[in-house]
Amino acid sequence: MKIALFATCIVDAMYPRVAQATVQILERLGHEVVFPAGQACCGQMHLNSGYFREALPVVENHVKTFEAGFDGGEYDVAVAPSGSCVASVKHQHAMVARWAVEKGERRADATLEARAAAVGDRTFELAQLLTDVLGVTDAAAQLGSYLPGTIAYHPSCHGMRLLRLGDRQLNLLRSVEGLDVVDLPEADQCCGFGGTFAVKNADVSSAMLADKVANICGTGAAACAGGDASCLMHIGGGLSREQRTTAGDAPVRTLHLAEVLASTREHPLTFDGGLALAGSPAGGAR
Amino acid sequence: MSSVSLGIPAVPPRGFGNISAVEPFPQAAHRELGNAQLRENLGHATHTIRDKRLRVVSELPDWQALRDAGSAIKTEAMSRLPELLTQFEEQFTARGGTVHWARDAAEANRIVEGLIRETGSDEVVKVKSMATQEIGLNEYLEERGIAAFETDLAELIVQLGHDKPSHILVPAIHKNRTEIRDIFLREMPDVDPALTDEPRRLAMAARAHLRRKFLSAKVAISGANFGIAEMGTLGVVESEGNGRMCLTLPETLITVMGIEKVLPRAQDLEVFMQLLPRSSTGERMNPYTSLWTGVTPGDGPQNVHVVLLDNGRTRALADRHGRSALHCIRCSACMNVCPVYERTGGHAYGSTYPGPIGAILSPLLTGVEAEENSSLPYASSLCGACFDACPVKINIPEILVHLRGEDVEAKHGRDAGPGGADRAGAKSSGRRRGLPTQMDVALGAASWALSSGDRLGLLEKGLPVARALAGRDGKISRLPGLGAGWTQSRDIPAPPSESFRSWWKKRQKDAPPADGDGSTRGPATGGATSDGATEGEAQ
Numbered sequence A: 001m002k003i004a005l006f007a008t009c010i011v012d013a014m015y016p017r018v019a020q021a022t023v024q025i026l027e028r029l030g031h032e033v034v035f036p037a038g039q040a041c042c043g044q045m046h047l048n049s050g051y052f053r054e055a056l057p058v059v060e061n062h063v064k065t066f067e068a069g070f071d072g073g074e075y076d077v078a079v080a081p082s083g084s085c086v087a088s089v090k091h092q093h094a095m096v097a098r099w100a101v102e103k104g105e106r107r108a109d110a111t112l113e114a115r116a117a118a119v120g121d122r123t124f125e126l127a128q129l130l131t132d133v134l135g136v137t138d139a140a141a142q143l144g145s146y147l148p149g150t151i152a153y154h155p156s157c158h159g160m161r162l163l164r165l166g167d168r169q170l171n172l173l174r175s176v177e178g179l180d181v182v183d184l185p186e187a188d189q190c191c192g193f194g195g196t197f198a199v200k201n202a203d204v205s206s207a208m209l210a211d212k213v214a215n216i217c218g219t220g221a222a223a224c225a226g227g228d229a230s231c232l233m234h235i236g237g238g239l240s241r242e243q244r245t246t247a248g249d250a251p252v253r254t255l256h257l258a259e260v261l262a263s264t265r266e267h268p269l270t271f272d273g274g275l276a277l278a279g280s281p282a283g284g285a286r
Numbered sequence B: 001m002s003s004v005s006l007g008i009p010a011v012p013p014r015g016f017g018n019i020s021a022v023e024p025f026p027q028a029a030h031r032e033l034g035n036a037q038l039r040e041n042l043g044h045a046t047h048t049i050r051d052k053r054l055r056v057v058s059e060l061p062d063w064q065a066l067r068d069a070g071s072a073i074k075t076e077a078m079s080r081l082p083e084l085l086t087q088f089e090e091q092f093t094a095r096g097g098t099v100h101w102a103r104d105a106a107e108a109n110r111i112v113e114g115l116i117r118e119t120g121s122d123e124v125v126k127v128k129s130m131a132t133q134e135i136g137l138n139e140y141l142e143e144r145g146i147a148a149f150e151t152d153l154a155e156l157i158v159q160l161g162h163d164k165p166s167h168i169l170v171p172a173i174h175k176n177r178t179e180i181r182d183i184f185l186r187e188m189p190d191v192d193p194a195l196t197d198e199p200r201r202l203a204m205a206a207r208a209h210l211r212r213k214f215l216s217a218k219v220a221i222s223g224a225n226f227g228i229a230e231m232g233t234l235g236v237v238e239s240e241g242n243g244r245m246c247l248t249l250p251e252t253l254i255t256v257m258g259i260e261k262v263l264p265r266a267q268d269l270e271v272f273m274q275l276l277p278r279s280s281t282g283e284r285m286n287p288y289t290s291l292w293t294g295v296t297p298g299d300g301p302q303n304v305h306v307v308l309l310d311n312g313r314t315r316a317l318a319d320r321h322g323r324s325a326l327h328c329i330r331c332s333a334c335m336n337v338c339p340v341y342e343r344t345g346g347h348a349y350g351s352t353y354p355g356p357i358g359a360i361l362s363p364l365l366t367g368v369e370a371e372e373n374s375s376l377p378y379a380s381s382l383c384g385a386c387f388d389a390c391p392v393k394i395n396i397p398e399i400l401v402h403l404r405g406e407d408v409e410a411k412h413g414r415d416a417g418p419g420g421a422d423r424a425g426a427k428s429s430g431r432r433r434g435l436p437t438q439m440d441v442a443l444g445a446a447s448w449a450l451s452s453g454d455r456l457g458l459l460e461k462g463l464p465v466a467r468a469l470a471g472r473d474g475k476i477s478r479l480p481g482l483g484a485g486w487t488q489s490r491d492i493p494a495p496p497s498e499s500f501r502s503w504w505k506k507r508q509k510d511a512p513p514a515d516g517d518g519s520t521r522g523p524a525t526g527g528a529t530s531d532g533a534t535e536g537e538a539q
């Protein structure tokens, strides 16, 4: 299958290794990955902040870029390593197109709503694509995924509630050889990111983050895995700050689902020259 | 346009009363977050009720179908509102009651005061009601020499403590039992000075205090959970029996009901009497459900009135993207599951309606261009827990985003264009047209950069420069301006030296995809080891 990768802006600019890992996984399964060069961002930050007018060109660019490849037969589906961005593509793009028409915006395009919906229909979150389309149920057997250690898993809100991913990400993580996924208390609670919410309501956001960080640290896991780089950046930023004041502990990392799945016996995920979860108690035992 | 067929005036009047924030949400939240006692009480209370709700909801195999039914009935009621209200008035009047129409809080208060005066009484007992909280009836009457006694236990605590409710169902959720005992000792004239903080004893003290009021009161004031159009029947759902006392003992009964509470048929109660108790208190069945239809000679109140309250509801109804907020049955499930409410409590929202529903309903009633409510739609991380919990499926996150859009437009004097010209109040002088904020500038620039792969790619060439911002530990821990909100509790990893886009381009050049299967599985993707492009870790 030919698969278009929508890297998402945050992964493209801040976490390229997550997109690289996504490419590895898909190619390992024998699929061809295409990176449509015109892509940039889903526009979610603008949309969720109420800046619909500013979101419109971002959405237009996404729709135009991806529909061209669909129409030209360059790929069959698109995938993004983010539940949140996929939810925006699936649900919000048509909404902002409709908004522009209703408001009589200068840029309004009556065809955009249907085109956005068509692109949305063929766009998948990574775990969704792997599970529902590519039939991956056992990451160790089908992808050779191997990562010794213990992790906690945070199911991000938009994947959980807007895409209804259910246990897809968790099940994939559980099927990684050597990996122990421990229960995270209050896992379904928001980490407090919420885009510009984190700066507009920084105090409440920080209070939510503090509880998430405490819950993660309480599990004793060496890392917290998730499917959204943005939430992981938020949680990771809190973990990093926390450790600054509680020196001595091994740093608790955040890992993207794609990185975990891409890790193999031959090429295990490493950081700073060591195994990614080297500090993990289970990691030492295996 | 649909608003014409609904009989909605071109610019529906805004609501007034206790439906406005008193200060911007972030500021109020900051203060409330500092109250450790409040956070402990709230954390405990919301978690208990969450678990209870989940348990009783999961018992019902048809819960989702019930939610769909509740949503459908409310949608029908709102689309037939003028007709249903007229029908309700006819039926209520035919059975001996009197119907009054109130445009806003001031008018409703005046009507109620007049009705009390006619009885010659200067004391009323009250059943817990959101509508009378909303219009500030107690304060209004007090200023005019009429004493209103709350009879719901939690409302009594709040009233005796000269406090404001912080939760729509558990108004004293922010108080623990020791605080309650202290309030009783201070405020109840003939309370036992040896009163302990044992819940049973507290309830007994309140009971003794209230019993005298029930037996002597000539006038009762209530709200209503439902008004059944086909029969002219009003309904109150409560769990202490105080409502039943108020609704049956006094001679005069005055009910203040928001116009959105009307339901077409008695049969509709079947759905709501399953949805409401399970969503609100986590109970399978509601303890006291009182329904009354006009006057029954020789039985119960003989002088029965209802005040139908608009106070911005027509305005909310005119907003096609926000109108479903009027479907709310005030169960409080959304606030119980809300991570923001859990930490700030209800007072931070200013309005009678706190939590997620308050963050949309208050601005819808006043108009989001009312400065005081313009920060409420941002009081959410859009996690979606409220939408999942709502028994009538109000898509609160979507309405929050819609209202943010309205706020941005109102604030910055954006011309809505031809389609927006008839929007209520959109062109009125009340709009705050201001200079661009930091957020405007930042998001404006981001829009330019993020609407083209070339432009984003060009900017990403600056990543190595941004990398230099990081400290020796590879982290950015202090940013100026808006970014300071982020770095107050969070580091940012040093950006990578190369974007994915740039890495991909090189890789394609090194190993151009040939025709045929698997050709792009080149050596470039050998392992997951972090390479030069990926030092930026999430930490």
Ligand code: SF4
Pocket: B279, B327, B328, B329, B330, B331, B332, B333, B334, B335, B357, B386, B389, B390, B391, B392, B393, B394
């Ligand atoms: S919005 Fe929904 S969940 Fe919240 S109080 Fe109203 S009915 Fe209940």
